[in-house]
Amino acid sequence: DTAVSQTPKYLVTQMGNDKSIKCEQNLGHDTMYWYKQDSKKFLKIMFSYNNKELIINETVPNRFSPKSPDKAHLNLHINSLELGDSAVYFCASSQDRVGGPRPWEKLFFGSGTQLSVL
Amino acid sequence: DQQVKQNSPSLSVQEGRISILNCDYTNSMFDYFLWYKKYPAEGPTFLISISSIKDKNEDGRFTVFLNKSAKHLSLHIVPSQPGDSAVYFCAASAADSWGKLQFGAGTQVVVTP
Numbered sequence: 567d568t569a570v571s572q573t574p575k576y577l578v579t580q581m582g583n584d585k586s587i588k589c590e591q592n593l594g595h596d597t598m599y600w601y602k603q604d605s606k607k608f609l610k611i612m613f614s615y616n617n618k619e620l621i622i623n624e625t626v627p628n629r630f631s632p633k634s635p636d637k638a639h640l641n642l643h644i645n646s647l648e649l650g651d652s653a654v655y656f657c658a659s660s661q662d663r664v665g666g667p668r669p670w671e672k673l674f675f676g677s678g679t680q681l682s683v684l
Numbered sequence: 685d686q687q688v689k690q691n692s693p694s695l696s697v698q699e700g701r702i703s704i705l706n707c708d709y710t711n712s713m714f715d716y717f718l719w720y721k722k723y724p725a726e727g728p729t730f731l732i733s734i735s736s737i738k739d740k741n742e743d744g745r746f747t748v749f750l751n752k753s754a755k756h757l758s759l760h761i762v763p764s765q766p767g768d769s770a771v772y773f774c775a776a777s778a779a780d781s782w783g784k785l786q787f788g789a790g791t792q793v794v795v796t797p
Contacts, residue, residue, distance in 0.1 A: 570727070608686065609728070609773065609787040622784055656727050671716060671777050671785060675727025 569593050572657045572676035579647055580684055587642045587679045589657030596661070597621075598640035599673065600632060603654040615640055647683045654678045687711045688776050690788035698796055703761040705791050707774030710755065714776040718785070719748060719759050722771045731772070732759070764795045 572589040579585055591598060599622075600612040614622035615634040629645045640657060658673040689708045697703045707717075715736040720728035734741040734748045734757070741748050747760045761768055774788040 607771075607789045609775075609785075611784050614784070658727070671718060671775075672730045672733070673720075673728075673785065675720075675729070677725065677727050 570657055570659055570674050570676040572679055574679060575677065576680050576682075578682045578684065581647055581649060583647050584643070584645045585647060585681070586644070587655055587657075587681075589640045589642070589676060591638055591659040591674070593659055593674060595659035595674070596637055597659060598634065598637070599658040599660070600640065600642050601656040601658060601675075603656060603678070605653070609656065613642075649683050652681055652683045654680050686788075687714075688774055688786045688788040690774050690791050692791050693789070694792040694794070696794045696796060697764050699766060700763045703764045703768065703793055703795070705759040705772050705774075705793070707757045707759075707788055708755060709757075709776050709786075711776070711778065711786070712755070713778040714786070715779055716777050717748070717750060717757050718775045719746075720773040720775060722773065722790070728773055766795050766797065769793055769795045
């Protein structure tokens with residue numbers, strides 16, 4: 567059973583299109599994230615949700631809209647795709663901020679979605 | 685502005701020898717550091733972490749050392765095995781950052797027989 571699963575694995579689309587990436591975790595975690603790995607290979611946080619509430623919203627264009635229907639799911643919708651959106655997008659989850667030495671930083675990542683905008 | 689830097693993009697080491705991966709950071713508010721390992725076509729997986737109140741943490745073949753005054757940490761893998769061939773990411777966070785990790789660009793480790 568995959569702990570954090572995201573679909574699709576590959577996404578090739580034209581500029582201007584709208585697309586969504588779905589993420590689900592079966593670990594019972596309360597916090598979920600979207601990270602973007604750019605062409606320079608840096609992983610940068612985009613959003614974080616805790617129990618369906620947005621808690622981190624980095625400087626990301628408004629074209630990116632996360633949606634969390636429940637604490638096990640965090641989807642990412644992207645409007646009007648641009649060439650610069652091409653990257654690998656990783657979903658992740660972590661335990662809630664209770665007990666232990668910073669458990670919420672031990673992230674569990676999905677396998678990534680390679681987005682290519684042509 | 686990259687606050688976590690891994691200046692060696694790649695490292696080649698013979699099986700059985702020690703691998704040493706380095707990581708530097710600039711933000712003095714960082715107080716928790718982690719290493720993640722990533723295989724191709726997979727997401728990063730947690731490897732080992734260290735709090736700023738310690739200067740060393742060991743887990744089997746993996747040891748992380750922290751030098752706060754130099755804002756430097758390193759990961760030692762002893763002995764290196766072929767299955768250790770992967771990209772290793774250094775990450776750091778500050779208190780109350782709600783899981784907002786700052787990652788380095790990664791170091792590709794290749795362990796040769």
